[in-house]
Amino acid sequence: MEPSSSKHEQTPNTCRLFQLPHPIILDVLSRLPIIDILHCRCISKRFLCFISEAEFTWLHLSRSPLCILINTRPLQNSRKKLQVSHVDANVGPKKGDPFYVCNPILGEFITIQPPYKDSQRCGVWGLGYSSVTNQYKLLQCYYPTVESANTKAEIYTVGSGTWRSIGSCASNHCIALPFDAFLNGALHFRNHLPKGGDFIHSFDFDTEQFGTVPPPDHFHFPNFKQFDIWVMKEYGVKESWTKQFVIQDIFPKGYGSDFYEPLVVLRNGEIFMLLNNEAIVCYNQKRKHIRGSKFFKIRSSFDTIAYTPCFVSLYNVAKGEQISRMHSTGVYDRICKDEFLRL
Numbered sequence: 001m002e003p004s005s006s007k008h009e010q011t012p013n014t015c016r017l018f019q020l021p022h023p024i025i026l027d028v029l030s031r032l033p034i035i036d037i038l039h040c041r042c043i044s045k046r047f048l049c050f051i052s053e054a055e056f057t058w059l060h061l062s063r064s065p066l067c068i069l070i071n072t073r074p075l076q077n078s079r080k081k082l083q084v085s086h087v088d089a090n091v092g093p094k095k096g097d098p099f100y101v102c103n104p105i106l107g108e109f110i111t112i113q114p115p116y117k118d119s120q121r122c123g124v125w126g127l128g129y130s131s132v133t134n135q136y137k138l139l140q141c142y143y144p145t146v147e148s149a150n151t152k153a154e155i156y157t158v159g160s161g162t163w164r165s166i167g168s169c170a171s172n173h174c175i176a177l178p179f180d181a182f183l184n185g186a187l188h189f190r191n192h193l194p195k196g197g198d199f200i201h202s203f204d205f206d207t208e209q210f211g212t213v214p215p216p217d218h219f220h221f222p223n224f225k226q227f228d229i230w231v232m233k234e235y236g237v238k239e240s241w242t243k244q245f246v247i248q249d250i251f252p253k254g255y256g257s258d259f260y261e262p263l264v265v266l267r268n269g270e271i272f273m274l275l276n277n278e279a280i281v282c283y284n285q286k287r288k289h290i291r292g293s294k295f296f297k298i299r300s301s302f303d304t305i306a307y308t309p310c311f312v313s314l315y316n317v318a319k320g321e322q323i324s325r326m327h328s329t330g331v332y333d334r335i336c337k338d339e340f341l342r343l
Helices: 022-030 034-043 045-052 054-063 330-339
Strands: 067-072 099-103 108-112 120-130 135-143 152-157 163-168 174-176 186-195 198-204 209-212 226-232 241-248 260-265 271-275 279-284 289-292 302-307 323-325
Touching: 022 045, 022 054, 034 045, 045 054, 099 135, 120 186, 120 198, 260 302
Parallel strands: none
Antiparallel strands: 067 302, 099 108, 108 323, 120 135, 135 152, 152 163, 174 186, 186 198, 198 209, 226 241, 260 271, 271 279, 279 289
16 A cells, blocks of 8 residues: 555655756756746755756746836835835935845845935936946945035945945936836936936946937927837937837826836737836737736835846855845745736
8 A cells, every 4th residue: 555645746856857867957947937936946955956056047047037026115104025126216215225136036135335324315326237347236326415516426336345436427417217227238317307308318337437328319208198119229329219109098087197107018019007106007009908907906006117037146146245035935925926927
């Protein structure tokens, strides 16, 4: 008579997957949905070892699907959870608050104190990566004093433990864009008080220089019944700007001047957008119709960005920093199950 345990799920030692060659095991695991990989990490130490390998982390990152990551805005008396690694104009730090850089999938984060606690922060800060030095860097612009009219810029290289000055910021009236604007090694932001067409600024993390991105010749801000999405086909080339989408009559019946932020374009051409930091809606271009999304049921207001989940550990990319972990990774299982949408 067979032991009763044999009627249950096979143990990791008898799992047929482990009988395959090592490269094939990594290949199979890297193709699983993110929630399944998280569950595999909890099954056995052997699964955990496979998923913790550098070869697996980079293989998975090359295939990782684009998702939507949500950061809720709790009530005043509610506990705030650290869930995002992106710092933008809506969820960014206030005066005296530290910066947090984290991998929400692994529950790892580091805390970076601002250069001067008594300084007044302006609207430009963000995390970027330098492919030349293979380092992550944090940009911070601030007013040295309350009376100061000019902003200063400093860089924090993750692992160094110190901030260093790089001179003045691009403009005293720049603010971060309300979405993940790191592209081609540069962080992008806009001028709140543009002069002529000079309203898209950038910061290159390789050269540590500020610059500008030329806008389209006929770019304009449309009325509240329509907005356009432009795409620069060749980065830095003004003539490559193309009007990719024209979204019309998007406001639901009975709504006023709502605020939409495009998040991701689905394979079928539909566009997920954040509506008034309260809901994620889907816009159908062919039907010119907007509908709610059943994937996201959130009771409080929130911020959200497009996000590519990965298993790259901060212990590998933030050496020299004090790395902390969330007390429980259960919150990340719920995030991936309830708030990630595979696109």
